[in-house]
Amino acid sequence: MRSRTSLFSAAVYRKNLIRFAPLWGVYLLLWLLMLPMAIVTQADAGRFLLGDLQYLVLTKALRIGALCAMLYAAAAAMVFFGWTFSARSVNTFAALPIRREAWCLTNLLSALTVSLAPNAVVAAATWAAAGAAGLPGLEVALQAFGLLSLEFLFFYGLAALCAAIVGQLAALPALYLLLNYGAVVLNDVIVTVLSTFVYGMRDSGYMALSRLSPAYYLMQRLDVVVRSEGDGAAYSCAFHGWPYLAALGLVGLALLALSVLLFRGRRMETAGDVIAVRPLRRVLKYVFTTACSLVLGVLAAQSFFGGYNGPGLAAVVVCLLLGGFLGYFAAEILLKKTFRVFRREWIGFGVFTACLLAAVALMEFDAFGFERRVPEAAEVESITLDGSALWDSVVITDEAHIADCITLHRTILDQKADQERLGRAYPSSDGAIDFTRLELIYQLRDGRTLAREYQIYCTEALWREEESLPRQYAEIVRDPYIVYLEYTPTFDVTAASVSYASVNFYEDGTGGYRTEELSGEEAFSLYETCILPDLRDGLLGRSAVFTFEDTSAYEYQADVYLVFDHTVDSTAGGSTRVVLTVASKTADIVPTVDSRTARWLLEQGYDLTLRSEMEEE
Numbered sequence: 001m002r003s004r005t006s007l008f009s010a011a012v013y014r015k016n017l018i019r020f021a022p023l024w025g026v027y028l029l030l031w032l033l034m035l036p037m038a039i040v041t042q043a044d045a046g047r048f049l050l051g052d053l054q055y056l057v058l059t060k061a062l063r064i065g066a067l068c069a070m071l072y073a074a075a076a077a078m079v080f081f082g083w084t085f086s087a088r089s090v091n092t093f094a095a096l097p098i099r100r101e102a103w104c105l106t107n108l109l110s111a112l113t114v115s116l117a118p119n120a121v122v123a124a125a126t127w128a129a130a131g132a133a134g135l136p137g138l139e140v141a142l143q144a145f146g147l148l149s150l151e152f153l154f155f156y157g158l159a160a161l162c163a164a165i166v167g168q169l170a171a172l173p174a175l176y177l178l179l180n181y182g183a184v185v186l187n188d189v190i191v192t193v194l195s196t197f198v199y200g201m202r203d204s205g206y207m208a209l210s211r212l213s214p215a216y217y218l219m220q221r222l223d224v225v226v227r228s229e230g231d232g233a234a235y236s237c238a239f240h241g242w243p244y245l246a247a248l249g250l251v252g253l254a255l256l257a258l259s260v261l262l263f264r265g266r267r268m269e270t271a272g273d274v275i276a277v278r279p280l281r282r283v284l285k286y287v288f289t290t291a292c293s294l295v296l297g298v299l300a301a302q303s304f305f306g307g308y309n310g311p312g313l314a315a316v317v318v319c320l321l322l323g324g325f326l327g328y329f330a331a332e333i334l335l336k337k338t339f340r341v342f343r344r345e346w347i348g349f350g351v352f353t354a355c356l357l358a359a360v361a362l363m364e365f366d367a368f369g370f371e372r373r374v375p376e377a378a379e380v381e382s383i384t385l386d387g388s389a390l391w392d393s394v395v396i397t398d399e400a401h402i403a404d405c406i407t408l409h410r411t412i413l414d415q416k417a418d419q420e421r422l423g424r425a426y427p428s429s430d431g432a433i434d435f436t437r438l439e440l441i442y443q444l445r446d447g448r449t450l451a452r453e454y455q456i457y458c459t460e461a462l463w464r465e466e467e468s469l470p471r472q473y474a475e476i477v478r479d480p481y482i483v484y485l486e487y488t489p490t491f492d493v494t495a496a497s498v499s500y501a502s503v504n505f506y507e508d509g510t511g512g513y514r515t516e517e518l519s520g521e522e523a524f525s526l527y528e529t530c531i532l533p534d535l536r537d538g539l540l541g542r543s544a545v546f547t548f549e550d551t552s553a554y555e556y557q558a559d560v561y562l563v564f565d566h567t568v569d570s571t572a573g574g575s576t577r578v579v580l581t582v583a584s585k586t587a588d589i590v591p592t593v594d595s596r597t598a599r600w601l602l603e604q605g606y607d608l609t610l611r612s613e614m615e616e617e
Helices: 010-019 021-034 036-045 050-080 087-094 100-132 138-165 171-197 214-221 242-264 279-305 313-336 346-364 399-414 416-425 460-464 469-477 480-487 520-537 596-603 611-616
Strands: 224-229 234-239 380-387 394-396 433-444 449-459 498-507 512-517 558-572 575-589
Touching: 010 021, 010 100, 021 036, 021 050, 021 100, 036 050, 036 100, 050 100, 050 138, 050 171, 050 214, 050 224, 050 234, 100 138, 100 242, 138 171, 138 214, 138 242, 171 214, 171 279, 171 313, 171 346, 279 313, 279 346, 313 346, 380 399, 380 469, 394 399, 394 480, 399 416, 399 433, 399 449, 399 469, 416 433, 416 449, 449 460, 449 469, 460 469, 469 480, 480 520, 498 520, 520 558, 520 596, 558 596
Parallel strands: none
Antiparallel strands: 224 234, 380 394, 380 433, 433 449, 498 512, 498 558, 558 575
């Protein structure tokens, strides 16, 4: 039959809406239960304020909305493009007088209809439910509509692109999940691999590629911001991730256009192939090979050669090559639908091996200067210092202490060979080597961030040297300025801020440990009159950094445990309800000889025993 030139088929559009009504009907029902019904239920249960409404709607539209949009878009693409994966159905549909562009655009309009229409109904019902609760809900309902619709637009564009690339139904969700989460997984394994080759590379915390995994980024990185109103008696919520969502919407439109172009030039006889677009086969083969090399290689290296200090360089390289081998030939088998691929495909694997070894060599010999990069003091706005010798991370802004940290960083690099030698020998059977973890995160004045992580190893001989690296590190982390930042909250503290406080001490009479809770007023008085002055004077926070230092002669076998919370309350009509904990801080204070804190505890009748006295017993 002669093809029509129309870009839209009303018959296909109506059939899509009717045939797949259960799909969009379930989607609509779920959101009616999660938003309007939830608002009505919570409003009936008690006082429900504007901040509660905003937090409920925006959080669900962002978190659950991203998950629902990801699944719903994949399901829509699978049903709308399902006929392209079977040779029989392809022949049938290809005989119809409908152009390929018409199929794509009709399916797109169908997908937008089954998304925008339910979202509009849910937004209207949300507005009505908010009005029934006596709250202005139009703005937050429109925001929910925008969130859900932009999320779906991106995910459907990605799913449609996958449908245009693959030739098998099972391959569509596999490629779809890979594109959604592949960047985060590769981010993690790449950092793990690089931390083996590159001295100072952090083995966690780097998520530079998280924005390239929208499903992860929407559900884990974006958030609803809570703002205190006036004196903190009420609060409001706002979402500030609209630029990222708008960019996702534009990317979704671009992916839809690309899917139309790919589908238009797709050879229909490739139905049933894993990859239906031939020019992409080689590209995806090497992408799959690289992914298998990294993921399988890291898993194998950690499983079989992990050890205490992680796998060595040689073990990691061997595992990466084995993972690449499995990925390369598995891709060949899937693409060619035969196991006879081991005779002619060694050249391609050889090229991959050469590239992998070259990349390893560049990292090992620091060809890009990553290891040697230490910023100048004038470049640094602040340094976040963290590690196992610190109770909590601290943000350093004082110029003198920033200079001390930079000097420490340079000393670590100067002693890299000695530290790596001690690292290979750790743990020793006689306990002759100890270590602590150090993390430095530089916030530079130009807005960039530079982060490094090191293990600082120490022996008894090194500890006796006044100018040694371990001693230099210990002096920094026990500086009163650092210790004060380590144990004090960044928010204002009152008696109401103390959510829990206790004194834990060794009781001589019973030979055991005892815990007694303090009231908020008692804990605040102890904190203000004793702990803070002791921290400023350097009398607290002097615990041993390495096991070679004996602190038992001046530390008591006791501690004061404090939990501070900064909360936002919603208050109306004389009714106060704590809604959210905006910030929290814990402190575990060990009292020392001659400190105000120890004297306060003794005056209150607490039994304090020096650790050295316990060791003698």
